Amino acid sequence: MRRTFAILTMFSLATPILAQQTAHRFSLYVSGIKAGTINTITTKNGSAFSVSGTLTPTSLMRRIRKVGYSGQSAGILQNSTFRTNRYSGQTQTGSRTSQVQMRFNNGTPSVDAYLPEREARAYDIDPAAQNGTIDPLTAAATLFDDQATANLCNRTIPMFDGRRRSKLSLAKPQINDTGATCDGAYTRLAGFSPEDMQERVNFPFTLVYTRIDAENYRLMSFTTKTTFGSARAKRK
Secondary structure (H helix, E strand, O other): OHHHHHHHOOOOEEEEEEOOEEEEEEEEEEOOEEEEEEEEEEEEEOOEEEEEEEEEEOHHHHHHOOOEEEEEEEEEEEOOEEEEEEEEEEEEOOOOEEEEEEEEEOOEEEEEEEEOOOOOOOOOOOHHHOOOOEOHHHHHHHHHOOEEHHHOOOEEEEEEOOOOEEEEEEOOOEEOOOEEEEEEEEEEEEOOOHHHHHHOOEEEEEEEEEEOOOOEEEEEEEEEEEOOEEEEEEEO
16 A cells, blocks of 8 residues: 555545645545545645645455555745655555654655664665655645646656655646646656566556636546556545
8 A cells, every 4th residue: 555655645625724724635446445535634834834644444445454544744835846844654554564754855855764674675775865855745735736727737746755766747737628637657766676666667547627717726536556456536
């Protein structure tokens, strides 16, 4: 689940709670079965932001596989671009639980803790060499935000989760009278095991937006392929 959380947490409903706070929520289905709910809350205060997020599996999913996620990130907004300063997250994948704490200095991450600890492996990468990345939860917040036409898709978002580097690539939007669709892909880049890379490198997805006014769009749903089946998320 950790391998695809970066994809599965890209999409949700945006509902204002307070003047500076927005909640995002969507239902997640895998192979047609309700698998869980993703919730995030983004708080903005001038040029600062913070995000909290959870992936909560259904009782059926818990019986099949113990998965879940909770995380927090914070940073600054520069020209409507999210830049991470700090991140912490806990991911349950079924076989184990991992915890990570990171800081970012001008886009360069440093890992304060990644548990459980293990011996170095040949495919490990140096966090200091991952300049220009953000964490997966902040990447989710980037796409959760309502998008102006000029900022809709057509971008690449490099990510680092404490051990692995990946990216989200978004093509130019296909705009129609009521909304837009965007094709994209989550791509594993470095820090993954040879088995992971052999299993699959690219995970294509499609985002579906609705037009909320003359210049802005809101994400409504997405579809993608994962290592455990076809996934679809729908705004609640």
